[in-house]
Amino acid sequence: EVKALKKYKPLRFNYTSGRHVSVAGNIGSIDDLELLLEQGTEGIGLFRTEFLFMGRTEMPSEEEQFEIYKHVAETMKDKPVIIRTLDIGGDKIIPYMNMPDEENPFMGLRALRLCFKEIEVFKTQLRAILRAGYYGNIHIMFPMIGAMDELLKAKTILETCKHTLLEQGIPLSNHLPVGMMIEIPAAAICARDFAKEVDFFSIGTNDLIQYTLAVDRMNVDVSGLYNPYHPGVLHLIQSTIQAAHEAGIWCGMCGEMASDIEATSLLAKMELDEFSVTGNAILKIKEQLSYQTNITVE
Ligand code: PEP
Ligand code: MG
Numbered sequence: 137e138v139k140a141l142k143k144y145k146p147l148r149f150n151y152t153s154g155r156h157v158s159v160a161g162n163i164g165s166i167d168d169l170e171l172l173l174e175q176g177t178e179g180i181g182l183f184r185t186e187f188l189f190m191g192r193t194e195m196p197s198e199e200e201q202f203e204i205y206k207h208v209a210e211t212m213k214d215k216p217v218i219i220r221t222l223d224i225g226g227d228k229i230i231p232y233m234n235m236p237d238e239e240n241p242f243m244g245l246r247a248l249r250l251c252f253k254e255i256e257v258f259k260t261q262l263r264a265i266l267r268a269g270y271y272g273n274i275h276i277m278f279p280m281i282g283a284m285d286e287l288l289k290a291k292t293i294l295e296t297c298k299h300t301l302l303e304q305g306i307p308l309s310n311h312l313p314v315g316m317m318i319e320i321p322a323a324a325i326c327a328r329d330f331a332k333e334v335d336f337f338s339i340g341t342n343d344l345i346q347y348t349l350a351v352d353r354m355n356v357d358v359s360g361l362y363n364p365y366h367p368g369v370l371h372l373i374q375s376t377i378q379a380a381h382e383a384g385i386w387c388g389m390c391g392e393m394a395s396d397i398e399a400t401s402l403l404a405k406m407e408l409d410e411f412s413v414t415g416n417a418i419l420k421i422k423e424q425l426s427y428q429t430n431i432t433v434e
Pocket of ligand 2: 279319340342343
């Protein structure tokens, strides 16, 4: 089966409307790169950086992070690499970060919320990403944004880090695209407003589904209610993609739904711009794309 799928590896796809649709992959460390490269990935649609911070006793230094991000950027050459800033909290705990015990961690001090509190941790990561951007096509992405203020604050901090690096004469990417995850329903509902402030969206269906349906993504007792095809979820996905296109930006998806071959046809009809998939799903998704009536092979 794997062999039969190989023929899809070099294929690139466009919607009949003219938009390109790319198939990229998700990584949690540099060890995940190889599998994606073997399948001809068009980029990294999500680099989950929290794994660099987990399973250790102290925070990775700016230098350590820089080397890792640079390695990914250089390996991918001119292909886009979307680095997501730290999304810790929820189910992911870091002992050295002094995180409170919370009754509802998925609704608590997670991701950007925690980064704003631990501002030096955040700035260290932003500096490392900006510096690595000099060596490849790095994009930055902020997770778990619900309110406009959070996005504007994150962008301001990024600008501050940029200026400090420039003042210090340290090489950096000065025009690194900035995107946000759409994974909180309020952000999806207000996607028109957010689209004016970012270069791209990436829909995080794992959280978007959990928050839209009020179904814990980790709880087996309610897993029957965790439904990517709930009309409420599909409505948010469609309106987010539409809002992005109307504002002239692109919209990808990096949640599990992007890897689900049952969903490909639906998402292609909505003209999703990028499928960022897990592990070995690239060729499977490319196969599905090749069957779509509104898609042509480049
Ligand atoms: C998501 O929520 O869909 C997502 C991609 O992020 P994570 O699974 O890391 O929360
Ligand atoms: Mg998420």
